[in-house]
Amino acid sequence: MLFKDQLQFVMQHMKKNKLRVTMTVLAAMIGCAFLIVLASIGFGIQHTLKSELLNDEAITQIELWGDDTLSEKDQAYIQGIDHVKVVLNKADISGMVKSTLEDREGESNSSVIDMAAQKKLPSDLSEGRLPEKADEIVVGYHFAQNLWNEADMAEIERKSKEAEEAGTYYDGSEEGYKGELLNKEITLQFFDDELQEYLEPATFKIVGISKKPSYDWVSDSKILFSDALLDMYPDLVTYPTSTIYVDSIENVMPVLDELKEQNYQVYSQVEQLEELDMFFLIFKIGLIFIGTIAILIASIGIFNTMTMAVTERTREIGVLKAIGASPSLIQRLFLMESTFIGVLGTVLAIIVSYAISFAANAILPYVVSYALPEEDLSTYQITFSLIPWSLVVIAGAISLAVAILSGLRPARNATKIEVIQALRQEL
Amino acid sequence: MITVESLHHTFTIGKKGNEKKVEVLKGINFHIEQGEIVAVVGKSGSGKSTLLQIIAGFMRPDSGTIIVNNTEISKFNEKQSAAFRLNHFGFIFQNFQLLPAQTVFENIELPLKLKGVRRAIREKKVVELLKKVGLTEVADHYPNELSGGQQQRVSIARAMITNPPIILADEPTGSLDSQTELEILALIQKLNKEENLTFIIITHDEEVASIADCKLRMTDGLLVGGMTHVI
Numbered sequence: 001m002l003f004k005d006q007l008q009f010v011m012q013h014m015k016k017n018k019l020r021v022t023m024t025v026l027a028a029m030i031g032c033a034f035l036i037v038l039a040s041i042g043f044g045i046q047h048t049l050k051s052e053l054l055n056d057e058a059i060t061q062i063e064l065w066g067d068d069t070l071s072e073k074d075q076a077y078i079q080g081i082d083h084v085k086v087v088l089n090k091a092d093i094s095g096m097v098k099s100t101l102e103d104r105e106g107e108s109n110s111s112v113i114d115m116a117a118q119k120k121l122p123s124d125l126s127e128g129r130l131p132e133k134a135d136e137i138v139v140g141y142h143f144a145q146n147l148w149n150e151a152d153m154a155e156i157e158r159k160s161k162e163a164e165e166a167g168t169y170y171d172g173s174e175e176g177y178k179g180e181l182l183n184k185e186i187t188l189q190f191f192d193d194e195l196q197e198y199l200e201p202a203t204f205k206i207v208g209i210s211k212k213p214s215y216d217w218v219s220d221s222k223i224l225f226s227d228a229l230l231d232m233y234p235d236l237v238t239y240p241t242s243t244i245y246v247d248s249i250e251n252v253m254p255v256l257d258e259l260k261e262q263n264y265q266v267y268s269q270v271e272q273l274e275e276l277d278m279f280f281l282i283f284k285i286g287l288i289f290i291g292t293i294a295i296l297i298a299s300i301g302i303f304n305t306m307t308m309a310v311t312e313r314t315r316e317i318g319v320l321k322a323i324g325a326s327p328s329l330i331q332r333l334f335l336m337e338s339t340f341i342g343v344l345g346t347v348l349a350i351i352v353s354y355a356i357s358f359a360a361n362a363i364l365p366y367v368v369s370y371a372l373p374e375e376d377l378s379t380y381q382i383t384f385s386l387i388p389w390s391l392v393v394i395a396g397a398i399s400l401a402v403a404i405l406s407g408l409r410p411a412r413n414a415t416k417i418e419v420i421q422a423l424r425q426e427l
Numbered sequence: 428m429i430t431v432e433s434l435h436h437t438f439t440i441g442k443k444g445n446e447k448k449v450e451v452l453k454g455i456n457f458h459i460e461q462g463e464i465v466a467v468v469g470k471s472g473s474g475k476s477t478l479l480q481i482i483a484g485f486m487r488p489d490s491g492t493i494i495v496n497n498t499e500i501s502k503f504n505e506k507q508s509a510a511f512r513l514n515h516f517g518f519i520f521q522n523f524q525l526l527p528a529q530t531v532f533e534n535i536e537l538p539l540k541l542k543g544v545r546r547a548i549r550e551k552k553v554v555e556l557l558k559k560v561g562l563t564e565v566a567d568h569y570p571n572e573l574s575g576g577q578q579q580r581v582s583i584a585r586a587m588i589t590n591p592p593i594i595l596a597d598e599p600t601g602s603l604d605s606q607t608e609l610e611i612l613a614l615i616q617k618l619n620k621e622e623n624l625t626f627i628i629i630t631h632d633e634e635v636a637s638i639a640d641c642k643l644r645m646t647d648g649l650l651v652g653g654m655t656h657v658i
Contacts (some may be wrong), residue, residue: 005540016528319524322485323538323585324513326506419485423524 001329010336013309021341024305028345029352031298032399035291036353036387039395042287043386044361046280051381053273060249062256064242065265074264075242081258083251084244086121089114089227091238095191097223098198101184104147104177108140110223112230112238121245128182128208134228137188138208140220145176152176171219181206188223193237202232288394295399298345299406306338306410310417317414318422327415334414338407339400346399350392357385428625429459429482429593434491434501436477451477452488453648459641461592464619464626466639474648475629476597482627483516483595484508496592513541517586521598523578525570525585532557532566535584542589556584560614576607583614587622596628600635612638 001009014021053059064070070078070089078087096107115130123130131137148156152175163170184206189198213220230236244259244266246252252270259266310317317330364384434455441447451474459465467475481488482495484503493501500511517538518524525534532553539549557563560580570578579599586594599615600608616638618624628635636642644651 001541002543002545009540012528315524316526319526320537320541321509322483322512322518322524323541324509324516325541326509328506329541420480423520 001325006329006333006336010333010340013313014337014340017309020305020308024301024341025344025348027298027301028295028341028399028403029348031295032346032349032395033352033356034294035288035398036349036391036395037356037385038291039284039287039391040353040357040385040387042280042284043388043391044383046276046284047383047386048381049276050273051383053269053276054249059269059273060246060252062244062246062252062259062266062268064244064259065267066240066242069240070242077262078244078259078264081255083247083255085247086117086245088117088121088243088245089240090243091230091240093190093225094193094237094239097191098189099143099147099223100187100189100201101147101177103149104152105149106143106147106221108143108146108221108223110225112225112227115226124211125208126211128206131207131224131226131228134226134232135202135204136207136226137186137204138210138224139181139206140210140222141212142219143209143221143223144178144181145173145219146221147177148172148175182209183207190233190236199233288398291395292398292402295402299402302338302341302403302406303410305341306334306407307413309337310334310410310414313414314417314422317417318419321417321419322423331411331415334411335404335407338411339404341407342400342403345403346396349399350396353387353395357387360385428461428463428496429627430492430494431455431457431478431482432492432494434478434481434488434493436474436481436486436488438477451648452481452491455491455648455650457643457650459625459627461625462619462623463641464615464628464639465641465643466628466630466636467643467645468630468633468636469645470631473645475631475643475645478645479595479597479627479629483518484512513538513589515591515593517589517591517594519579519582519586519594519596519599521601523570523575523582523602525578525581527570530567530569531562531573531581534570534581535588538585538589552588553584556588559618560584574607575603576610579603579607579611580614583611583618587618587624590622591624593625593627596626598630598632599628600630600632608634 064078069091070087075087075089078084091112093110093112097110099106099108115132118130125138126141128138152172156170156172156175159170159172159174185203186206187201188204189201191198210220210222210224230238244255246255249270252268253274256266256268256271320330321327361384365382434452435450436452437448437450439446439448455478467478469475477486480486481501482493484500485508487503488501491501492499495511495515498511500508503511526537529537535556536549536553539552544552553566554563557566560583562577562580562584565573565577570581573581579602583594583599596615600611603611612635615626615628619626626639628639630636
């Protein structure tokens with residue numbers, strides 16, 4: 001029998017039982033859509049977290065831990081590893097640094113940076129240049145915002161009270177120094193841990209301002225000094241760290257592995273990314289498994305429909321066999337019918353799932369904001385549901401396989417129908 | 428053409444543990460030539476329908492051979508039987524066995540569809556045959572819109588559409604009134620003469636048997652008096 005004729009034959013029978021077939025397609029669709037939407041939540045959360053990590057500039061960096069400053073030998077070895085761009089030595093200065101500009105004061109964290117290495121990296125300054133002398137500094141993007149005078153402090157206190165009464169929080173971002181900081185001279189005082197007091201003030205020149213941080217919720221008021229500062233203040237207590245910059249994200253793991261083999265204490269966010277991927281792989285498999293149960297329930301509907309179809313058409317099957325239809329053709333005709341139900345259900349499910357996913361991503365942020373008014377979600381790019389092609393292929397394959405398997409038994413039963421018994425049946 | 432030798436068949440009836448064996452064919456032998464009309468006559472339970480069903484390949488005999496056009500068909504499996512039926516046999520049933528959801532045209536072309544014949548060729552053959560059996564006017568009708576005689580004509584046309592050499596007819600006039608019966612018998616005779624078709628007709632009606640070239644009279648699973656040629 002030509003394929004076209006087989007198809008026509010199947011369609012003719014499906015049209016005859018429109019309502020039953022429609023309900024079965026609907027059940028198959030709901031099962032498959034449930035699987036896709038459920039798994040899409042896993043894909044969505046993973047996408048959100050992964051984007052957060054990838055958005056972070058630190059993704060191509062490897063942090064090197066240790067109590068001492070990296071030796072020249074170590075530095076030369078690490079620098080020699082393939083794909084390592086720069087080894088940047090830093091040292092966080094213990095205690096806060098007090099800054100004074102005109103009638104304003106502020107406190108900041110501070111670090112000493114190997115400026116020669118820093119210059120090899122892409123500039124992360126919004127304006128100005130890197131320090132070249134011991135008395136030159138770079139300040140964070142939000143540094144000026146944290147320089148307050150008495151009037152500012154009173155205003156912040158007032159606004160904080162108002163915010164507290166309204167049940168929110170005020171971060172002081174509207175106050176601070178509003179003038180130009182670049183090339184301004186500023187007085188700084190380091191804190192002596194042993195004496196528990198600030199050292200004598202010294203004047204520094206602001207030669208650069210850092211870029212705005214990637215995340216809106218990060219406030220950067222840090223002061224960066226050139227490594228020449230340690231010649232001026234040899235007794236400053238510092239905590240050295242080294243950061244290895246790798247040329248691309250794909251090369252982070254090989255470099256990391258090599259360093260680990262050499263017993264360096266290293267850490268990279270890429271490791272976290274791999275752990276995240278593994279966690280979500282298991283999470284998504286779990287969701288797909290739960291979704292598959294819904295498809296299996298829908299398959300009972302397909303099984304029933306096909307069993308009914310075979311029972312109703314016993315005499316017709318008898319006639320077909322009597323005039324020469326082979327058992328394999330009879331089986332194929334019924335399998336085509338269950339496959340068609342599966343295909344139609346799956347296609348509809350994919351369309352419906354994309355619609356639900358789109359609607360969820362559009363509506364849920366508002367629902368969550370309404371339910372959690374104290375959380376400001378506008379700064380996060382949250383994907384609640386994501387349907388990649390791989391999910392469509394997996395769900396489609398499961399749905400189709402289950403539909404075909406559900407129709408297999410009734411189709412086989414159809415081939416076993418005895419011609420003589422079938423022809424004796426009344427219409 | 429068709430040679431049947433030492434054909435035996437036994438049915439097992441009754442509940443499990445209390446089965447009973449009934450021998451329905453007790454060694455049947457006969458030979459039919461191309462273009463003959465053969466009537467298999469006998470009372471109900473004589474084994475005539477079982478004989479037809481075994482020749483058609485609907486069931487396998489316990490022993491014996493059936494040779495059709497030099498092919499031994501009694502040992503065929505289900506798939507081989509189906510393929511052989513499609514090419515060598517046409518069937519006419521007492522209650523017509525037409526598919527109710529298909530039109531007259533579609534019912535007649537069904538065996539050609541099973542053979543994988545293209546639509547254009549199918550249409551030509553069906554139109555030809557509709558003319559031959561006088562059903563051109565009702566080609567688009569459904570079986571339930573036709574009289575018994577018309578339905579049996581459709582059944583005959585369907586049996587002939589693949590040009591099989593042999594037509595097996597099981598009580599072909601059993602559901603028809605006497606006037607229609609005569610019309611159908613006349614049509615069978617006409618097709619036998621014009622197309623040189625071999626008909627094996629199972630009947631208990633002597634009127635039907637009278638159109639046959641020879642008769643096989645069966646009693647209790649045996650052929651009584653061998654083949655009797657009608658003179």
